[in-house]
Amino acid sequence: MSTNLIQNIAHENILKAMESVRDLGLQPIVAKRKEAFEMFTAHGLPNKKNENYKYTSLEQHYTGKYLYSPFTTSQNINIDDVFKCDVPSLDTELIILTNGWYYESKSQPKLRKQNNGIIIGSLLEAMTQYPELVLNYFGKAAETYTDELNTINQALMQDGLFVFIPRGAKLDKPIQIINIVVADESIQIYPRHLIISESEEDNQLLICDHSLNPSPFIMNGTMEVFLKDNAKLSFYRMQNAHNHSVQLTNNFIRQSKGSEFHSVFITLHGGTVRNNLWVDLMESEANCNINGLWLADKNQHIDYNTFIRHHSPQCNSNQLFKGILDDEATGIFSGKILVEKGAQKTNAYQSNKNLIINPSAKVRSKPQLEIYADDVKCSHGSATGKLDDDAMFYLRSRGISHKEACQLLMFAFAGDITKQILIEPLKKEVEELIDKRLRGELSRCNRCAISCS
Amino acid sequence: MLKIKNLRAQINGKPILKGINLEVKPGEVHAIMGPNGSGKSTLASVLAGREYVEITGGEVLFMGKNLLELSPEERARMGIFLGFQYPVEIPGVSMVSFMRTAVNEIRKYRNLPPFSSSDFLKYMREKKELVEIDTQLTNRSVNEGFSGGEKKKNEIFQMAMLEPKLSILDETDSGLDIDALRIVANGVNKLKRPENATIVITHYQRLLDYIIPDVIHVLYNGQIVKTAGKELALELEEKGYDWIKKEFQN
Numbered sequence: 174m175s176t177n178l179i180q181n182i183a184h185e186n187i188l189k190a191m192e193s194v195r196d197l198g199l200q201p202i203v204a205k206r207k208e209a210f211e212m213f214t215a216h217g218l219p220n221k222k223n224e225n226y227k228y229t230s231l232e233q234h235y236t237g238k239y240l241y242s243p244f245t246t247s248q249n250i251n252i253d254d255v256f257k258c259d260v261p262s263l264d265t266e267l268i269i270l271t272n273g274w275y276y277e278s279k280s281q282p283k284l285r286k287q288n289n290g291i292i293i294g295s296l297l298e299a300m301t302q303y304p305e306l307v308l309n310y311f312g313k314a315a316e317t318y319t320d321e322l323n324t325i326n327q328a329l330m331q332d333g334l335f336v337f338i339p340r341g342a343k344l345d346k347p348i349q350i351i352n353i354v355v356a357d358e359s360i361q362i363y364p365r366h367l368i369i370s371e372s373e374e375d376n377q378l379l380i381c382d383h384s385l386n387p388s389p390f391i392m393n394g395t396m397e398v399f400l401k402d403n404a405k406l407s408f409y410r411m412q413n414a415h416n417h418s419v420q421l422t423n424n425f426i427r428q429s430k431g432s433e434f435h436s437v438f439i440t441l442h443g444g445t446v447r448n449n450l451w452v453d454l455m456e457s458e459a460n461c462n463i464n465g466l467w468l469a470d471k472n473q474h475i476d477y478n479t480f481i482r483h484h485s486p487q488c489n490s491n492q493l494f495k496g497i498l499d500d501e502a503t504g505i506f507s508g509k510i511l512v513e514k515g516a517q518k519t520n521a522y523q524s525n526k527n528l529i530i531n532p533s534a535k536v537r538s539k540p541q542l543e544i545y546a547d548d549v550k551c552s553h554g555s556a557t558g559k560l561d562d563d564a565m566f567y568l569r570s571r572g573i574s575h576k577e578a579c580q581l582l583m584f585a586f587a588g589d590i591t592k593q594i595l596i597e598p599l600k601k602e603v604e605e606l607i608d609k610r611l612r613g614e615l616s617r618c619n620r621c622a623i624s625c626s
Numbered sequence: 627m628l629k630i631k632n633l634r635a636q637i638n639g640k641p642i643l644k645g646i647n648l649e650v651k652p653g654e655v656h657a658i659m660g661p662n663g664s665g666k667s668t669l670a671s672v673l674a675g676r677e678y679v680e681i682t683g684g685e686v687l688f689m690g691k692n693l694l695e696l697s698p699e700e701r702a703r704m705g706i707f708l709g710f711q712y713p714v715e716i717p718g719v720s721m722v723s724f725m726r727t728a729v730n731e732i733r734k735y736r737n738l739p740p741f742s743s744s745d746f747l748k749y750m751r752e753k754k755e756l757v758e759i760d761t762q763l764t765n766r767s768v769n770e771g772f773s774g775g776e777k778k779k780n781e782i783f784q785m786a787m788l789e790p791k792l793s794i795l796d797e798t799d800s801g802l803d804i805d806a807l808r809i810v811a812n813g814v815n816k817l818k819r820p821e822n823a824t825i826v827i828t829h830y831q832r833l834l835d836y837i838i839p840d841v842i843h844v845l846y847n848g849q850i851v852k853t854a855g856k857e858l859a860l861e862l863e864e865k866g867y868d869w870i871k872k873e874f875q876n
Contacts, residue, residue: 567714567768570674571728571784572702572735581727585718585767 183235184217190241190361191328199300201308202330209328212319219321228505228537229447229476231322234419239361239391241329245274263598265349265379266293272354273331273362273392290339293348296367299335306337310369314397314425318451318480323423326395330365333394336378338370338404347377347596354392354414355385366396370404377407377596382443384414389444393421400432400459407595410448411603412440416473419445428488430456437593439603440467440475441610451480454488454516465494466590468610469502469534476505479523483516483546492523495590497583497611498534507539510553514545523553528560528586530579583611627652627823628673628792633684635672642668644848645684650792653820657834657859658827660845661867666827667711669845670796674708675701688792702728703735705791709781709798716768721780724768725750725787732788753786757813775806782813793817794825799833811836831863844870 191210196203218235219226269276275295277283284294284302292299292306300307315323334350352364370376384390392414400406412420420443426434440446452461467475481490496504506525527536540553560582568578587607594600628650635643642665650656660666671679673686675698686693693701716724729749730740741749754761759779769777778798785793795814799807814824814837826837834842834856842859844852846867851874852858862870 561714563714564716566674566676566698567710567716568719568724568728569698570702570708570710571724571788572699572731573724573728574699574731575697577727577731578699581719581724582716585716588718 179232179236180217180220183232186235186239187213187218187325193241193243194329195243197297199297201300201304201311202297205312205330206328209324212324213321213328216319216321216324218325223321225320225478225507228503229445229474231419231421231447234391234445237359237389239359239389240356241361242272263596263602264346266344266346268293268334268348268350270333270350270352270364272356272360273333273364273394275332275334284335289342290337291342291344292335292337294335295332296335296365297332299337299367303337306369307335307367310397310399311367312397314399314427314453315395315423317453318425320423320449322393322421322447322449323395326363326365326393326423329361329363329393330395331363333364333366333396334368335366336368336370338372338374338376340371340401341374342372343374344376347379350378350380352380352382352392352394353385354383354388354390354418356388356390357386359389361391361393364392364394366394368396368398368406369401370399370406371401373403373405375405375407377409379409379411379596379599381411382414382420384418387415387417389417389419390414391419391421393423395423396425398424398426398434400426400428400434402429402456403431404429405433406435408434408436409594409596409599410436410438412438412446413442413606416442416444416471418443421447423449424451426450426452426461428452428454428456428459428461431458433459434461434463435593435595436461436463437590438463438465438477439590439607440465440469441606443473443475445474445476447476447478449478449480451482452490453482453484454490455484457485457487459485460489462491462593464492464590464593466587466607467496467504468587468607469496469504470499470613471502472500473502475503477507479506479508481508481510481521483510483512483519483521485513486516487518488516489520490522493589493593494525495586496525496527496536497530497586498527498536499530501531501533503535503537505537506555507537507541508553509541509543510551512544512546512549512551516546517548519546519549519551521549521551525555526586527557528583529557530559530583580608580611584608587611627689629687631685631687633669633672633686634682635668635679636682637668637679641682642679642848643672646845646848646850648843648850650823650825652823654841655818655824655826655837655839657839657842658825658845659829659831659842659859659862661871662829664845665848666845667796670708670794670825670827673701673706673794674698699731702788702790703732707785707788707790707793709778709785709793709795711797711800713769713772713777713781715770715772717770719768721764721766721768722750725764725784728784729787750787753783756816757783757786758809759783774801775803778802778806778810779813782810782817786813786817791821792823792825794827796827797829798826799828799830807833808836831859834859846870846874
């Protein structure tokens with residue numbers, strides 16, 4: 174197919190989905206959809222001419238027939254029976270989404286407000302019950318960027334998680350969102366989350382992406398996080414759906430004065446994965462520490478894009494992203510740090526390291542700094558290489574097999590990221606998954622009752 | 627135990643070993659001395675199985691097997707241990723998991739069941755006491771941030787853990803102060819058994835005050851040019867290597 178033809182088909186497919194959307198009875202959604210529809214008509218899908226998507230073409234994927242479902246489709250699945258995340262001692266407040274829709278059940282009410290003021294539930298329901306609160310934030314972090322993926326999410330968004338944590342409130346347990354994809358045919362889904370925290374307590378949020386059967390899907394999700402003055406949040410994302418999936422995530426973090434955002438992304442499986450991690454340090458003394466690890470083999474294509482904007486003085490940002498690439502896999506990291514004129518005394522660090530196991534694997538690393546202030550400390554570094562020969566020989570000279578020596582060294586390479594996981598049982602589980610993944614064994618969460626495919 | 631016959635080897639096309647002959651029997655301690663660049667470390671690398679050294683002739687038999695056909699890990703499992711001149715730092719790999727993996731691989735080769743966690747820790751504690759290694763060191767990543775002396779002590783500790791038949795200590799004395807040297811040498815002496823052998827590679831005589839060799843060989847220009855008893859070390863210390871070079875050139 175010619176490039177033009179691909180473009181046209183992909184464009185048509187998305188427009189078709191856009192025509193089938195429902196207004197969901199919510200005027201703000203209607204308005205957002207309309208705005209996005211117009212932007213999409215003007216800009217279309219990102220293609221290789223777009224510097225930000227140079228190495229990841231999405232048009233090809235959107236030429237496929239992926240059903241868009243404007244309605245909740247999962248009523249006939251009893252998720253409570255199917256799903257139990259049984260990681261020992263990982264005790265979480267579980268929120269399940271199926272195919273992009275909030276899954277309402279006895280144990281998972283549409284929306285609830287706890288005594289401490291914390292609100293947890295469906296975003297659409299929150300918009301109905303607390304329109305002022307929600308609309309004060311909804312779309313506000315994302316709209317400062319023009320990103321085509323987010324535009325498509327905005328036009329086609331379904332439902333997702335809403336969390337509001339007022340000052341001083343602490344979640345009883347970490348919140349764990351399980352995004353489950355279950356369908357007999359190929360589908361496209363668009364979850365949308367909104368997280369607002371005013372609390373300086375150590376609150377934690379975890380998103381796990383699973384797939385229940387091997388049907389291909391495109392997931393294009395947007396999450397907006399607002400951290401108010403001195404608020405704190407740790408956020409973890411585990412990407413572990415099958416390799417026929419296209420997983421696109423847009424993560425917008427907007428931080429006020431003195432707030433702290435700590436985050437770890439782990440990508441184990443997924444055919445094409447693109448994670449946009451964009452942080453705005455709006456006010457002084459805000460800190461963010463973002464980390465990512467991807468393990469890719471076969472034909473997997475993993476693309477991480479970070480953008481940290483220092484708008485105000487005395488903020489710190491720290492980024493560490495590591496990839497292990499085997500077979501024909503491709504790993505991409507592009508990270509940009511922007512320091513605005515007024516953002517004096519900024520500390521901004523970025524590091525990307527890649528380990529290539531097979532010479533056929535490809536790595537692209539593009540660090541960028543753009544600095545307009547004159548009193549800042551910024552650095553970035555990127556290194557790509559194979560396993561260290563001297564270390565390999567040292568291990569083998571003690572009787573350790575070649576395979577096991579590789580395993581030890583790869584695991585050590587990943588260790589810099591896993592040690593950033595501050596929920597101990599989750600860290601243990603992730604380490605176990607990584608160990609299995611590196612051994613080429615299936616690394617589904619083995620205690621998870623869903624046997625993902 | 628070890629028979630080296632007319633061994634020739636090169637690195638990047640440059641001949642380094644030019645016909646080495648050496649036989650080591652159980653219970654013996656051999657010292658290999660020689661000036662810089664004579665091929666001492668290359669010989670150690672060849673015996674341990676380093677791939678960048680290309681063998682161009684000769685043979686090496688260990689316990690009757692052709693050593694040169696075996697991978698580094700197979701040699702280690704058969705009982706060859708190389709104490710590195712420059713031990714490698716491996717951040718992120720803990721000493722405990724490193725040693726546990728290695729010990730269990732070797733036990734598997736010897737048809738022994740793997741150690742349980744508690745048995746392993748007990749075994750490790752005994753060996754640590756034996757070679758007087760600081761407990762803290764085994765809680766860290768392999769050699770990471772270790773001082774020169776700590777790295778060398780760690781080599782001896784690993785030797786104690788793996789219980790090799792033939793230990794090759796490559797310049798184990800370099801960079802050691804006298805106290806560390808004594809601890810390292812004590813470790814080697816304590817591990818000495820009638821059925822085991824040791825090859826000590828050194829530039830200086832100093833280490834041989836503590837580890838008494840049965841035989842001393844002088845390696846020069848890729849060949850063993852002199853073999854004698856322990857008194858040779860003193861002579862070398864006194865006169866340097868020049869007289870040997872001269873003798874050899876004549």
